[in-house]
Amino acid sequence: xxxxxxxxxxKDLKKKFDGMENHALNGVSxxxxxxxxxxxxxxxxxxxxxxxxxxxxxxxxxxxxxxxxGVDITDPKTxxxxxxxxxxxxxxxxxLFPHMNIMKNLTIAPMKLLGKSKDEAEKTAMELLxxxxxxxxxxxxxxxxxxxxxxxxxxVRALCMKPDVMLFDEPTSALDxxxxxxxxxxxxxxxxxxxxxxxxxxxxxxxxEVASRVIFMDNGSIVEENSPEEFFSNPKSExxxxxxxxVI
Amino acid sequence: xxxxFSEFADRFxxxxxxxxxxxxxxxxxxxxxxxxVFAVILGVVIGFLVAIIRSTHDKTGKLKIANVICRLxxxxxxxxxxxxxxxIIYYGIFASVTIDKMIVAVIAFGINSGxxxxxxxxxxxxSIDKGQFEAGRSLGFNYAQTMIYIxxxxxxxxxxxxxxxxxxxxxxxxxxxxxxxMEDLTKGGDIIRSRTYDAMMPLLAVAAIxxxxxIILEFLVGKLERRLRNSDH
Ligand SMILES: Nc1ncnc2c1ncn2[C@@H]1O[C@H](COP(=O)(O)OP(=O)(O)OP(=O)(O)O)[C@@H](O)[C@H]1O
Ligand SMILES: [Mg+2]
Numbered sequence: 001x002x003x004x005x006x007x008x009x010x011k012d013l014k015k016k017f018d019g020m021e022n023h024a025l026n027g028v029s030x031x032x033x034x035x036x037x038x039x040x041x042x043x044x045x046x047x048x049x050x051x052x053x054x055x056x057x058x059x060x061x062x063x064x065x066x067x068x069x070g071v072d073i074t075d076p077k078t079x080x081x082x083x084x085x086x087x088x089x090x091x092x093x094x095x096l097f098p099h100m101n102i103m104k105n106l107t108i109a110p111m112k113l114l115g116k117s118k119d120e121a122e123k124t125a126m127e128l129l130x131x132x133x134x135x136x137x138x139x140x141x142x143x144x145x146x147x148x149x150x151x152x153x154x155x156v157r158a159l160c161m162k163p164d165v166m167l168f169d170e171p172t173s174a175l176d177x178x179x180x181x182x183x184x185x186x187x188x189x190x191x192x193x194x195x196x197x198x199x200x201x202x203x204x205x206x207x208x209e210v211a212s213r214v215i216f217m218d219n220g221s222i223v224e225e226n227s228p229e230e231f232f233s234n235p236k237s238e239x240x241x242x243x244x245x246x247v248i
Numbered sequence: 249x250x251x252x253f254s255e256f257a258d259r260f261x262x263x264x265x266x267x268x269x270x271x272x273x274x275x276x277x278x279x280x281x282x283x284x285v286f287a288v289i290l291g292v293v294i295g296f297l298v299a300i301i302r303s304t305h306d307k308t309g310k311l312k313i314a315n316v317i318c319r320l321x322x323x324x325x326x327x328x329x330x331x332x333x334x335x336i337i338y339y340g341i342f343a344s345v346t347i348d349k350m351i352v353a354v355i356a357f358g359i360n361s362g363x364x365x366x367x368x369x370x371x372x373x374x375s376i377d378k379g380q381f382e383a384g385r386s387l388g389f390n391y392a393q394t395m396i397y398i399x400x401x402x403x404x405x406x407x408x409x410x411x412x413x414x415x416x417x418x419x420x421x422x423x424x425x426x427x428x429x430m431e432d433l434t435k436g437g438d439i440i441r442s443r444t445y446d447a448m449m450p451l452l453a454v455a456a457i458x459x460x461x462x463i464i465l466e467f468l469v470g471k472l473e474r475r476l477r478n479s480d481h
Pocket of ligand 1: 017018020024042043044045046047048049050051
């Protein structure tokens with residue numbers, strides 16, 4: 001891959017939380033290319049969420065730089081709100097807006113931030129809802145939906161902004177097992193359409209199947225990265241070997 | 249029995265019917281309601297402003313000076329009796345200007361109520377899951393937009409019953425308006441007493457009217473609470 005294909009370029013990213021002794025991120029560097037599906041795995045507390053949340057500055061890095069589409073978003077002069085529109089994020093706990101129905105959840109950001117008309121925004125939302133099989137729930141409120149439905153709506157909410165990258169933080173961890181599949185299916189389709197994705201997950205089989213690259217994090221650093229085939233069948237570091245032996 | 253009844257009827261006549269004295273009560277009730285309604289509106293406006301400043305400070309560390317002013321306001325208002333505040337505003341601040349006493353009362357009770365509303369609303373804002381905030385920011389909403397579209401509407405719904413209770417408290421607190429010679433409900437009863445030298449009957453009537461209004465308001469607040477609890481959204 002050529003460098004001009006790079007969508008996000010992270011250099012020596014560091015994060016230390018107030019009152020914590022150790023860095024949650026210890027100098028992470030990685031280039032994420034257009035269309036790449038990067039999976040991030042690692043033990044609990046290794047800094048996966050912190051890394052992901054730094055990418056759209058939900059967590060403010062304490063060191064290093066992040067170039068997104070060539071712009072240094074860690075520069076205080078950069079208006080991060082503009083760039084966040086291009087970075088969809090999906091949370092473990094869905095975080096749908098409970099006081100709005102589904103259609104409103106999906107259209108409020110495109111209307112208020114992108115200046116879309118109501119008709120335009122609803123048309124886009126409806127098309128995406130149809131794709132995830134939830135067009136009939138447009139008038140429902142979030143607490144009338146199952147976990148799997150909520151998460152599919154949360155993905156659609158992010159997609160309605162037409163983002164250039166989607167960030168997922170353990171999107172299936174809060175779901176009952178029988179609902180995991182429906183969410184993974186939506187993510188798989190996105191990957192097949194060449195959406196750039198960064199996915200933190202414990203679903204190793206899914207990572208193996210969908211990832212273009214898998215990253216192993218431990219103690220705030222990237223310890224190993226590889227293609228999914230190599231990553232799972234031929235781990236190099238002892239730490240990854242012992243991690244894989246525990247989770248698979 | 250008939251003797252008791254005829255005495256009661258006589259007292260009733262003197263206190264309420266003679267010289268249309270019942271009008272002190274009805275006019276007073278109107279004044280009380282006016283003060284309460286306008287003061288609660290002012291209180292909600294002040295309260296939301298203060299709550300937003302305070303929670304913005306808590307969340308982001310910004311607005312340091314405004315936050316200090318707000319905290320000073322909360323401490324002073326909640327640490328002193330409302331009647332003292334009323335007198336200070338009337339005889340102190342507005343002493344040299346001619347101003348409608350109704351406006352003075354609304355300002356005084358509004359400022360007072362705002363302090364209590366502020367803490368109610370702040371707790372409502374702080375009780376919203378931080379994931380809501382993050383979801384808003386991650387879509388590209390700035391801080392203010394996230395507050396306006398996502399946080400405040402949810403917080404407002406959560407604190408509506410508490411705001412209803414604040415309205416009830418305020419209604420009763422306005423009974424000290426007589427201190428600045430406002431003829432509110434309490435003062436109305438007092439005027440009748442000074443005419444008829446009968447303390448019990450007019451004051452009992454006043455108490456019964458407060459109680460009735462409070463019971464009605466409590467009923468409405470309870471209904472609202474149930475509706476909010478049962479509603480899906
Ligand atoms: N808001 C915070 N304040 C203080 N410390 C934090 C905060 N968030 C995370 N940490 C710490 O930073 C480190 C990395 O946490 P992080 O949530 O990124 O791990 P993770 O890899 O996502 O773990 P998990 O698999 O459990 O989600 C941990 O030691 C954690 O305790
Ligand atoms: Mg995590």
